[in-house]
């Protein structure tokens with residue numbers, strides 16, 4: 001089997017309801033990039049990458065498409081069933097840009113699944129369950145509003161609530177963590193995600209002020225070194241998200257004892273292939289993890305769910321999907337949706353998504 005053509009689509013997706021506010025950005029839409037890999041055996045695979053705006057992390061949508069245009073021509077003629085070999089071609093074509101490589105990688109797993117008649121989760125070792133937990137992320141908003149949303153989402157069935165914090169007076173961050181924790185039932189987990197916004201001083205003050213509150217502190221500061229410098233003084237578990245740019249950083253964070261767990265983004269790390277490795281490392285080292293992505297539609301969502309289904313439940317923090325904020329599915333029949341805070345693992349081969357490609361319009365880039 002050979003890759004005969006690659007189409008790259010650009011799709012602007014509006015965010016439903018109010019703009020989504022994080023410590024460092026406000027978003028009312030996102031710019032997704034979808035890869036369609038066509039083979040000479042008429043098997044077609046889909047991948048997607050969607051950095052959430054240009055300031056959440058160094059990755060951005062225009063960069064993804066430029067990277068795909070750079071690497072794509074070298075992939076024509078390669079065997080899509082040999083994912084590792086194709087990955088080597090990508091690495092030989094462009095340094096870095098894991099988030100663009102991830103879209104190709106995802107499409108290759110989709111092709112493999114369709115060719116062998118297996119789901120991606122089966123190729124990854126098998127699903128340990130067919131319905132996995134998600135978690136709900138409450139954007140920056142007034143404290144009373146966050147408390148109401150937390151009550152509502154808990155009642156809906158979400159087993160974990162994440163609060164966005166940072167970018168506002170520290171007293172409000174402390175108040176929202178305390179107030180929301182008071183309305184959560186026992187067993188409902190809480191995380192406070194500063195998305196790099198706190199100074200080391202802020203993180204230490206929040207940890208002290210909320211000493212009795214059980215919550216995970218996610219990506220409190222901008223750099224890995226800052227997080228390391230406060231690690232031993234903070235009373236709370238620390239999870240890394242944005243700092244996990246690649247497998248090497250994950251290994252370092254575990255080796256240094258800096259991370260108690262991770263919020264992983266499938267595309268930032270480099271796709272399903274790299275996520276499979278970090279999943280196995282986390283299982284070996286007993287580190288909880290999530291299988292998220294930074295927005296995107298059904299294709300990314302399916303990749304996160306297939307991987308999440310293979311993570312041992314006691315180490316799984318959930319799959320965060322953009323689904324609650326998106327107007328429609330790429331696949332109207334088998335699209336990925338969150339019901340009662342949980343997500344069904346797709347049934348079809350590959351990623352299990354058959355997208356209506358007309359939604360995306362004509363390809364932005366055609367290769368091969």
Ligand SMILES: [Mg+2]
Nearest residue numbers: 193218241263
């Ligand atoms: Mg995060």
